Amino acid sequence: MAAQSSRSGQPSPFITDEEFERLRSRTAVSGEQEDSKGSIPDMVPGFKASPLTIGVPPKIIRAFKAFDYVPYTSLTATARLKAEQEQELEWKADGSLAAKRFDWLDETAITDRAWQAAARLAVELARQHWPQGAVRAEALIGHHDVVTRLAESHGWQIAVRYDIRQRDTMHRVPQHDISTLSDAALTYVSSQVMTFGIIRHCTSFNHGEASADR
Incomplete structure (x- = not known):
């Protein structure tokens, strides 16, 4: 009887393991596609994205979202291009993986022109990602x-040393207002x-005397 029912073309109440796996795979893919579609933000009429923030490495975006200190040397066009070509993770001495830290070396070596460009980018990123984005971005403009x-x-x-110290203080103490001059920081x-x-002068002077003695 069962054989006749099967041959008559009536659907079976059971499916094979292979059919179940195929069905589950199709359902999973469909769900992922729906999630992907739902995660895309809606278009906002009149909104224009800032060209300054296009192509900023995810590492920098994450740092701004976390309100972490970011050296302006990391915001230059050269540094951003280099970051896109590097791995974001590195092996630590204990064998674990960790996100690469920003390079703070030679932070004071940034030129005035490069700093100005980095400062403009920092304002846009602050406006988008910092808490109180609009307020803090205006304070950052005042600081610049x-x-x-x-x-x-x-x-x-x-x-440049004043800039570094004031921004570092702001990230350590978020209540700190950097929009106006700090006489204490300048001093x-x-x-x-x-x-x-003075140290460099003394070192050069002593080196000159030593060379003369030789």
Whole structure:
């Protein structure tokens, strides 16, 4: 009887394991496609994406979202291009994988022109990803104006060190307002630059004396 039912073309209440696996695979793929479609943000009439933020490496985006300090040397066009070609993870001494940290070496070696471009990008990223994005972006613009004026009045080395110290303080103490000049920070970095200058002068002088003795 069962054989007759099967031969008559009536559907069987059971499916084979192979058929079940094929059905499950199709369902999973369909679900992934639906999730992918649903994750795409809607178009916003009148919204224009900033060309400055196109092509920014995910590592930098994550740092801004986490409100972590980002050296402006990492925001230059050259640094961003290099980051796109590098692996984001590296092996640690204990054998585990960890995200590569930003390179803080030679942070003060950034040129005024490169810094200005990095500063504009930082404002756009802050506006998009920082908490209180609009408010903090405006404060960052004010800070950049302070740094620009310091470069004219005190020189670039003092200005760039002031910038680094103030932004580092802001990320350590989020309540810190960097939009206006901090006399305490300016005094600190000025004394730093002066001390480094004296040390370099003494080192060069002693090296010159030693060369003369030889």
